[in-house]
Amino acid sequence: MMINSSGISRKRAFGSDKENVWSTMLGIEANENGLVIKQPRLALGAAAVDHNIFNSIPYSPPDNFFLTSVDPWSPIKSEPIPLLCTPDHRTVNRPETRFKNGASRQILKWTRSIGEYGDGNNAFREPNSVAWLESGKIAVVDTNAHCIKIFDSESGQYLYSFGRGRTLGCQNLLYPYRLAVVPNGNDQLVVIQRHPRPQIHVFSCQGEFIRRFGQHLEKPRALTVDKSQRILVIESQIQKLHIFSLYGQILCVFSFSQQLQFPTSICSNNSEIFISDNHLHSIKVFSYTGQLLREIKDDIYIQFPTNIKLNSKGQLIIIDNHQGLNITVYDENQQKKRLGAYTARICHSQILDVAIQTNTNILHLASKDYRVYTYQLLF
Incomplete structure (x- = not known):
């Protein structure tokens, strides 16, 4: 105014x-x-x-x-x-490449994804593990739903599920955590439970309960089954390696507290045992007698390894979650040569487990965003 x-x-x-x-x-x-x-x-x-x-x-x-x-x-x-x-x-x-964390990586795009959050047939509440079956199926562990879900590996279509309250006559599962397929074992599945009741279950691929054992386990983190059908379980925090027969007998137990800090994954070529260590930023290789043979270390390309797999040629595939999905491949001759380095076009929240198809380099990755992604490696 x-x-x-x-x-x-x-x-x-x-x-x-x-x-x-x-x-x-x-x-x-x-x-x-x-x-x-x-x-x-x-x-x-x-x-x-x-x-x-x-x-x-x-x-x-x-x-x-x-x-x-x-x-x-x-x-x-x-x-x-x-x-x-x-x-x-x-x-x-x-190929499209990206310079990431000091390393040049080829950019990959996933070819298919299945799942979402929920309780439906095509949904997961916590997909902690994934395995590829020789019959051409994908098995996914849904931990918080206490069941195993089976999908067709080509179409991704849901087929069936088993576990707690899913199949009559089936041993109930309580927080199943990791999964492995028995080689040349008619797609038998070995499932390990986590806290509060750690133990190992063996099922047929149709979900029929076969046996359970390993009630003495404390902190099971990862498992694999080698070509001799031996079950190898590595425990985190206490750094112990347990080797069982397929029938549940304890073959040997090793303490690797001096060699490991935080083991995250395990695989085997039937003569050597590979264990990834997230805190030591490396892969440790042991004999079946518990002797440390060598260490695979690559400061730029191996930073925080979470999952490792061996393909049919014996080449080592390392999954690293540092600032997104990173995949690095090393040759079969003591992993001295790097064959390829890849990263995802999208930034996954976290990769929980990885499965590889036999005689191919197709990976199926269970992610924390309630999906299973499929990638094709080219090298």
């Missing part, structure tokens, strides 16, 4: 003050009597244009990528805006 020389007050005209400079942009105007007139609002994005449209892309487009400029205030034209990249023989068939 302003007071003139005659002492009469008058109102300040609407829009005459800098404080009201944004009123017209908000669709607000005043008539000659000072009354507010509401105008139609502009469409989102019509009042301002971001001329740096590529700032949200994590990498720059190639030099030959072009975008025709368009006047944002002109009428919309019916002709499409060309967004095509001119062919360049230098980039044809060249």
Whole structure:
């Protein structure tokens, strides 16, 4: 309000003050009597244009990528805006790579995913482990649902499930945690339970209960079954390795408290035992007599290993969860040569377990986002 020389007050005209400079942009105007007139609002994005449209892309487009400029205030034209990249023989068939944590990795895109959160047939509450069966099926451990779910590995279609309250005559499962398939054993499944009742169960691939043992286990973390059908179980926190026969006899027990800090995964080529250690950032290789043979260490490519697998050629596949999914492959000759390094196009929340198809390099990864992803490695 302003007071003139005659002492009469008058109102300040609407829009005459800098404080009201944004009123017209908000669709607000005043008539000659000072009354507010509401105008139609502009469409989102019509009042301002971001001329740096590529700032949200994590990498720059190639030099030959072009975008025709368009006047944002002109009428919309019916002709499409060309967004095509001119062919360049230098980039044809060249794999997309990403420089990550000091290492160059080829970017992979998953070929299929199954699952979501829930209690349905195609849903999981905690998919902690996955295994590929020789009959062409995928078995997934759903820990909080206390069951094992079976899917077709080609189509991803749900087939059946078994476990607690699922199959008549089946031994109930309580928090099943890890899963392994018996080689040349008609797809028998070895399942290990976690706290509060750690033990080992053996089932047929149809879910028929066969036997259970290993009630003395304390902190089972991972297991595998070698070609001689020996069951190897590694315990975290207490760093113990247990070796059982398929029928439950204890063959040997080793304490690796001096060699390990936090073991996360285990696999075997039937003569050597590979154990990943998340805290030591390496893979330790032991004999079946408990002797430490060597250590696989690669500071740039092996940082926080969580899962390891051997393919049919004996090549070692290491899964690392450091800042997303990282996959590194080493050769079969004492893992001295790196064959490939990969990362995922998307940033997975956490990979819980990995299965590999026999005679292929197709990986099935159980993720903490309640899905199982399939990747194809090329090397």
